[in-house]
Amino acid sequence: MESQDSKYIGRVLGLMRICCIGAGYVGGPTMAMIAQKCPNLTVAVVDLNQERIDAWNSDDLPIYEPGLLGVVQEARGRNLFFSTDIDENLKEADVVFISVNTPTKDYGSGAGQAADLRYVESCARRIAEVGGGDKIVVEKSTVPVRTAHMVKEILSESPNGHAYQVVSNPEFLAEGTAMRDLANPDRVLIGGGTDEEGRKAVEQVAGIYRNWIPEESIITTNLWSSELSKLTANAFLAQRISSINAISALCEATGADVDEVARAIGTDSRIGPKFLKSSVGFGGSCFQKDILNLTYLCGHFGLPEVASYWSQVVEMNDYQKERFVGRILDNMFNTVSGKSIAILGYAFKKDTNDVRESPAIAVCQRLLEEKADLRIYDPKVKATSILYSLGWTEEEASGRITFCGDAEEACQGTHAIALLTEWDEFKDIDFDGVFDKMSKPAYFFDGRNLIDPELLRKAGFRAFAIGKE
């Protein structure tokens, strides 16, 4: 697939060369889209992880994302390359995207809140070390405000004599719809320095996107506003979910229906209908991390009231997950010990194999703590990812957790079903058939309000949905 000759073809032809560090959920799809839409550019995606790069060079991609394989297949070997040869590709690049992970720090100062920037910092150091010419360095990873400052300092102190411009270009794609979001984004945001060189760098990055995105959707701004916009966008989106989830608790207590409330308020054009779907809680690599990060920043800048306002969004999300487990316990005679529970769906949302911060993790951990046995089925998540997310080894799981090949198999012989991801295929389950093969009374806890509770009750289930009596 990848040959040394083809890898540097861009250099031979004198075209703009992009190198993206980090072949993950952001770097992979974003670069595949850029390569597909801009056949006049060469794009090399590099990563330390050999296994990941090998998978990108095969047809068994390391991430599941609808439509991704076709785009990769079209561009790979033409102007899209995946490699572990980081230094050589960095050296050759005119524009370097940093798309490495920025997890929440789990050690030292800021543990549990601040973003861990060691991967971003090591990229900046590497870029400075390998040299190879002037470059534009683009922050793609979600980073705390003023990270660009750190990257700039490292690059400007470099003795190699090259000039670097740092640009922030946050990614707004959502997993599961990444290819659609990349092909047709609401906006592309590019922040940079306000001097002439800075403006030129912003223009150059904007030029990449102009290959397929209309001018009016490309917003340019300064560095700090761009960085903060990403954190704010995610905080606002997560806040909507926590707000409707807070109302779901009240609905369950009063007999109102949260989906009806969401429908009613969503028609107000000032509120709008999106991100009002009540659920067992939000997950994913961004929302919690970015809010914790925002909270940390507010604390750091002496704004404790603002910090506590935003941290409530995460607290409400934790409450929602715990409330879901509480409802299972309450309705199953206060104990699930020795009972078998089917877990339908483990990914943090449908159409992805990503389990980072999935609400399924907290729910399953709590059910295991309560001594339930679990039968888990997810169409795309591998057993190894599930065990890793739970912190269990295969030996520990033996006899307690069973991984099943389909939904019907997972439900067989169980006392209850907990639906945790809204995969479309779950709508087609034969619930009459499933009910017949379960212990009675058979319970159904729908953490996504995917299945009509009346249909489940007709089949014989004791059915419970979020925000419904």
Ligand code: UDX
């Ligand atoms: C999010 C942002 O949407 C995206 O712009 C940013 O670039 C990265 O973070 P992502 O986490 O991939 O994207 O998915 P998203 O669709 O936002 O869903 C996040 C979580 O919220 C999922 O667990 C989802 O199930 C949940 N959710 C979403 C709800 O519970 N209710 C909703 O109405 C919407």
Ligand code: ADP
């Ligand atoms: P995201 O969802 O932000 O894309 P991922 O964890 O899916 O996060 O991907 C980040 C990728 O970045 C991983 O594949 C990891 O191996 C890679 N990575 C982290 N640090 C470096 C580095 N210094 N050089 C190259 N790749 C790196």
